[in-house]
Every structure is written in C-alpha cells, then in structure tokens.
Amino acid sequence: MENLAQSLRINADANAFDIREPKMSDTFEVSGISFAKKKRTIKKIPPHMRRRKINFSLEPRWYKRLLWKLREDSQFLRSAVQLAFVLLCLWIGIDFYLFVAWGTSGGIEGVAHHPPGAEGFLPISALMSLKYWLQTGIINDIHPAGLFILIAILAIGLLLKKAFCSWPCPIGTLSESLWMLGERLFRKNLRVPRQLDYLLRSMKYLLLFFFVWAVWGMSVPDLKAFIYSPYNRVADIKMYYFFAHISSVALWTLMILIMLSVVIKNFWCRYLCPYGALLGILSWLSPFKITRNKETCVDCVLCTKVCPANIQVHKAGRVWSDECMSCLKCVEICPVKETLEMKSSLSTKPISSLVFGSLVVGVFVAITGLAMVSGHWQNNVGKKEYLHHFQNLDSPLYQHNRGEVPQYNDQGFSE
Ligand code: SF4
Numbered sequence: 217m218e219n220l221a222q223s224l225r226i227n228a229d230a231n232a233f234d235i236r237e238p239k240m241s242d243t244f245e246v247s248g249i250s251f252a253k254k255k256r257t258i259k260k261i262p263p264h265m266r267r268r269k270i271n272f273s274l275e276p277r278w279y280k281r282l283l284w285k286l287r288e289d290s291q292f293l294r295s296a297v298q299l300a301f302v303l304l305c306l307w308i309g310i311d312f313y314l315f316v317a318w319g320t321s322g323g324i325e326g327v328a329h330h331p332p333g334a335e336g337f338l339p340i341s342a343l344m345s346l347k348y349w350l351q352t353g354i355i356n357d358i359h360p361a362g363l364f365i366l367i368a369i370l371a372i373g374l375l376l377k378k379a380f381c382s383w384p385c386p387i388g389t390l391s392e393s394l395w396m397l398g399e400r401l402f403r404k405n406l407r408v409p410r411q412l413d414y415l416l417r418s419m420k421y422l423l424l425f426f427f428v429w430a431v432w433g434m435s436v437p438d439l440k441a442f443i444y445s446p447y448n449r450v451a452d453i454k455m456y457y458f459f460a461h462i463s464s465v466a467l468w469t470l471m472i473l474i475m476l477s478v479v480i481k482n483f484w485c486r487y488l489c490p491y492g493a494l495l496g497i498l499s500w501l502s503p504f505k506i507t508r509n510k511e512t513c514v515d516c517v518l519c520t521k522v523c524p525a526n527i528q529v530h531k532a533g534r535v536w537s538d539e540c541m542s543c544l545k546c547v548e549i550c551p552v553k554e555t556l557e558m559k560s561s562l563s564t565k566p567i568s569s570l571v572f573g574s575l576v577v578g579v580f581v582a583i584t585g586l587a588m589v590s591g592h593w594q595n596n597v598g599k600k601e602y603l604h605h606f607q608n609l610d611s612p613l614y615q616h617n618r619g620e621v622p623q624y625n626d627q628g629f630s631e
C-alpha cells in the first residue's frame with residue numbers, strides 16, 4: 217500500500233500550481249517553554265479537480281492575449297482597473313492644477329475649468345451633502361459631484377463588499393504598491409501582533425464614529441449654512457494648498473505613514489481610513505462573499521498566505537470579515553476547481569472575476585454618469601465668483617471653524 221503520508225502530499229507538476237507544504241518547525245516557544253506544533257497535512261487534489269495555469273503566451277496576437285488575460289486573470293483585470301482610476305485621478309489633478317493657476321493669476325494663465333472629480337476628495341463635505349439631501353431632497357450645487365461619488369462608493373460597498381478599496385480607490389492602489397515594494401525589498405511585510413492589530417483596527421471605526429456623530433448631529437439649517445459657506449465653496453482649493461505648501465508637521469506625518477505602509481500591509485486602509493471602516497460595515501450587508509467548499513478544499517493554506525487582509529480564508533466557510541476587500545487574490549491562487557469562489561447568497565453559481573470587476577466599474581460609472589446626464593455634476597460656482605474667492609482666500613471668512621458652524625456675514629454667497 218502506498219505510504220499514507222506520501223499520498224497526502226501534492227506533487228505539483230510543471231503545469232499545475234506550485235503548492236508546497238507550509239514551512240513549520242516542529243516546536244514553538246513561549247516564555248522559554250517548548251510546545252509541539254500541530255502538523256498540517258495537505259490532501260491530494262484529484263486530477264480532474266486541479267486548476268491548470270493558463271499559458272497566455274500561447275496566443276500570438278497581443279490584443280487577443282490582452283482580452284484573454286482580462287477575462288481569465290482576475291489580478292490582471294484588477295490591475296487594469298486600478299491603473300485606469302489612477303490615470304483618471306492624475307488627469308483630475310492636472311486639471312485642478314491648471315484651474316488653481318488660472319485663479320491665482322487673476323484669470324490670465326491656466327484653464328478656467330473646475331474639475332468636478334476633485335470633489336471626490338472631500339469626504340466630510342460629501343457626508344454633509346448626503347445628510348442634507350436625505351433630509352431635504354435637495355442636491356446642493358456647491359459640491360454635487362462629491363455627493364454622487366460618495367453615493368457610488370456606498371453603493372459598491374453595499375453590493376460588492378469593500379471592492380472599492382481594492383479596485384478603483386487610488387489610495388488603496390498606492391497602499392498596495394507600497395506594501396508590495398516592502399515585500400520586494402525586505403522579502404516580507406511585518407505582521408502586527410493580533411491584540412495590537414485589533415486595537416489599531418478600532419481606530420478607523422473611532423474616526424468614522426467621530427465624523428458621523430459630528431455630521432449626523434447637525435440640523436438642516438446648520439448643514440445648509442456649512443454647505444453654502446465660503447469655506448466649503450473653496451474646500452478643494454484649500455486642500456490643494458494644504459498639499460502644495462505642506463507644513464513640516466504634515467510632511468513628516470505623511471512620510472511616517474508612507475514608511476509604515478511599506479513595512480505593514482495596507483497600514484492606512486487597515487487602521488486609519490474612515491471610508492474603509494464605513495465600507496467594512498456596509499460589506500456585512502453585501503450578498504457577495506468569498507465562499508469555500510469544505511469538501512473539495514485540500515487545506516493547502518495558499519489562500520490565507522496570499523490574503524493581504526490577513527484573513528484565515530482556509531478556515532472560513534464564507535468570509536464575513538469586514539477587512540475582506542474583494543481583491544480575489546485568494547480565488548486566483550486556489551489550486552482546486554470550484555473550491556474558492558466569490559458567490560452571492562442569492563445564487564449557487566459563482567460570479568466570474570470579469571463580471572465582478574465590470575460590476576464594480578459599472579456601478580461607479582452608472583451613478584456618476586447619472587449625475588452628469590441629470591445636470592448634477594458641474595457645480596454652480598461661476599468664474600467671477602471663483603476669482604473673487606481666489607483673491608480673498610486668506611481672509612478669515614475662508615477659515616475652517618474647527619467643527620463649529622460659522623456665523624457668516626451676508627457676503628452674497630448664501631443660497
Ligand atoms: S479574503 Fe480573498 S478577496 Fe478577501 S481580502 Fe483576502 S484575498 Fe482578498
């Protein structure tokens with residue numbers, strides 16, 4: 217009879233996924249006391265269940281190879297979406313730079329066009345716009361694009377878990393690039409001890425709670441006063457100046473965050489991003505979850521090893537974790553057919569990466585497109601008014617009032 221231990225091992229052939237038993241020493245130590253480690257055994261994959269690696273180079277025509285990769289390789293597709301959104305943000309950034317050049321030069325240089333996409337970087341203002349809209353039915357015309365971008369992000373969270381973080385979010389892409397750089401430089405990323413990890417993860421929920429509590433406590437007149445205030449009208453310009461003339465304290469904070477993001481996976485997203493916290497909460501309501509077939513799983517732990525959110529995927533039936541970003545890395549690496557899939561609770565069939573990615577982009581494009589066709593994309597701040605704001609930007613009228621609703625004089629900017 218074949219040796220049982222051998223039969224449990226997987227012999228990965230050249231065409232198949234490279235599966236090796238995780239390296240584990242037989243013992244581990246706590247306070248000088250030695251404990252025996254439970255050895256993991258990996259079951260053998262029946263040949264008909266083995267997923268074969270696709271050799272894309274077999275297709276000689278580049279455009280067909282590209283389409284094939286987009287269809288079959290979830291990580292290639294995700295990288296393409298990430299790149300597209302980073303380029304979009306760069307375009308918005310250049311547009312905004314030219315707009316600020318126009319304003320600071322008194323309308324002589326640059327381009328007199330305020331890019332609405334920049335409002336996507338004003339989440340607090342968008343949260344106020346959302347509450348104002350829910351309570352009054354009015355879509356404000358100061359930062360309407362910001363409101364629709366927020367709605368699109370929330371809709372993605374509700375439908376497709378935290379897919380916004382790992383597909384279109386430019387900060388998520390930057391975060392991922394930084395920890396991948398760290399992995400390349402130091403061969404691995406730091407793993408935060410479990411207790412400290414829980415403690416740090418709660419910080420983003422505290423930040424979210426603070427913002428939601430502050431905004432949700434505001435009355436409709438207070439919301440209106442803030443939304444139509446001179447400060448909010450130029451909030452994106454102020455943000456631009458914040459980064460263009462960054463203080464040494466802010467620069468050091470940014471540098472520290474970047475360094476931490478190099479050594480710890482998704483440091484900003486995992487511990488500090490209130491958007492991530494909000495999407496994590498919404499993700500529990502999403503019908504889609506990574507689902508593991510316990511019958512066919514061979515316990516190779518590859519899914520857990522590759523998960524950037526440190527989720528124990530190989531132990532889960534359905535991944536409910538608020539940290540799951542729907543990146544599909546675990547699905548891509550699973551060597552067994554029909555074992556790890558993104559599934560909706562409404563269907564027994566899995567959703568393909570192409571359909572999933574198209575839904576992420578589709579929901580975003582549909583909601584922002586709706587804003588465009590319904591005339592709620594461009595704001596209603598005219599060129600003359602913008603030039604006036606640029607000229608008076610340093611006056612106390614444009615200062616942030618640290619959470620208080622300011623008492624503005626009648627400057628002609630109220631609704
Ligand atoms: S569980 Fe899978 S989809 Fe979720 S974050 Fe981990 S690797 Fe990505």
Ligand code: SF4
Nearest residue numbers: 513514516517519550
């Ligand atoms: S679900 Fe995870 S542990 Fe199971 S076979 Fe797939 S990659 Fe391996």
